[in-house]
Amino acid sequence: xxxxxxxxxQQLRNENADFVHFVDISMMDIRQNRGLPYAxxxxxxxxxxxxxAVHDSPNYxxxxxxxxxxxxxxxxxxxxxxxxxxxxxGYKALSQSDNALITENTFDFAxxxxxxxxxxxxxxxxxxxxxxxNLFITAEYGAAQCIGTVLTNAxxxxxxxxxxxxxxxxxxxxxxxxxxxxxxGVGWDINVSRDEIxxxxxxxxxxKCLVYCPKTQAYMKRHIxxx
Ligand code: SF4
Ligand code: SF4
Numbered sequence: 001x002x003x004x005x006x007x008x009x010q011q012l013r014n015e016n017a018d019f020v021h022f023v024d025i026s027m028m029d030i031r032q033n034r035g036l037p038y039a040x041x042x043x044x045x046x047x048x049x050x051x052x053a054v055h056d057s058p059n060y061x062x063x064x065x066x067x068x069x070x071x072x073x074x075x076x077x078x079x080x081x082x083x084x085x086x087x088x089x090g091y092k093a094l095s096q097s098d099n100a101l102i103t104e105n106t107f108d109f110a111x112x113x114x115x116x117x118x119x120x121x122x123x124x125x126x127x128x129x130x131x132x133x134n135l136f137i138t139a140e141y142g143a144a145q146c147i148g149t150v151l152t153n154a155x156x157x158x159x160x161x162x163x164x165x166x167x168x169x170x171x172x173x174x175x176x177x178x179x180x181x182x183x184x185g186v187g188w189d190i191n192v193s194r195d196e197i198x199x200x201x202x203x204x205x206x207x208k209c210l211v212y213c214p215k216t217q218a219y220m221k222r223h224i225x226x227x
Contacts, residue, residue, distance in 0.1 A: 002157040021125040036151040048223040079148035091154040126161025130188040133174035133209035142215030174209035
């Protein structure tokens with residue numbers, strides 16, 4: 001890792017990022033990477049007490065002011081701030097926060113897709129996989145993280161990573177708990193599309209598939225019993 005990587009990681013950790021990874025996206029189509037060879041992936045873990053509260057409230061309704069929404073917003077803000085900093089240093093940089101994607105016109109509201117989803121970059125980081133709940137799953141947090149990305153041409157030190165395979169196995173808890181029957185119980189691999197896993201038009205973001213996932217529950221229990 002070079003000095004620029006270290007500086008960026010420190011800056012993001014000072015803004016409460018729980019993880020930072022540097023990813024090669026140079027092999028992608030120019031419409032996806034917008035001519036920029038690298039991506040910086042950052043994530044903030046969702047508060048384990050919030051996970052417990054949603055898990056313990058069968059009728060929980062997600063709002064734009066709840067902990068999940070606020071964590072999403074925070075990660076978008078630190079991505080915007082990092083992109084501004086990189087531009088001030090003389091590099092090209094694009095934040096992929098919700099606001100930035102709307103400004104750049106690279107989010108298609110009709111199909112609910114962005115040209116280069118955070119999850120695609122997260123998978124390339126080799127630190128997790130897509131679960132049958134269509135969420136990025138890591139060993140440390142399960143599905144309980146919000147992720148953001150910045151694309152750049154800054155001269156970062158980048159290692160290629162092996163893509164992790166799905167570890168959902170025979171589990172189907174997320175599919176079974178989904179009140180909308182939006183999940184198909186399809187195991188992810190690099191050739192499986194989002195639409196084979198989930199019907200995004202039926203999803204009401206109830207968060208059940210996030211909090212009931214045993215990988216998320218393991219994270220929650222580790223942190224709640226530790227305190
Ligand atoms: S967030 Fe709720 S509605 Fe959407 S896929 Fe998950 S369980 Fe189903
Ligand atoms: S609930 Fe089970 S099947 Fe769904 S994402 Fe988690 S581990 Fe995979």
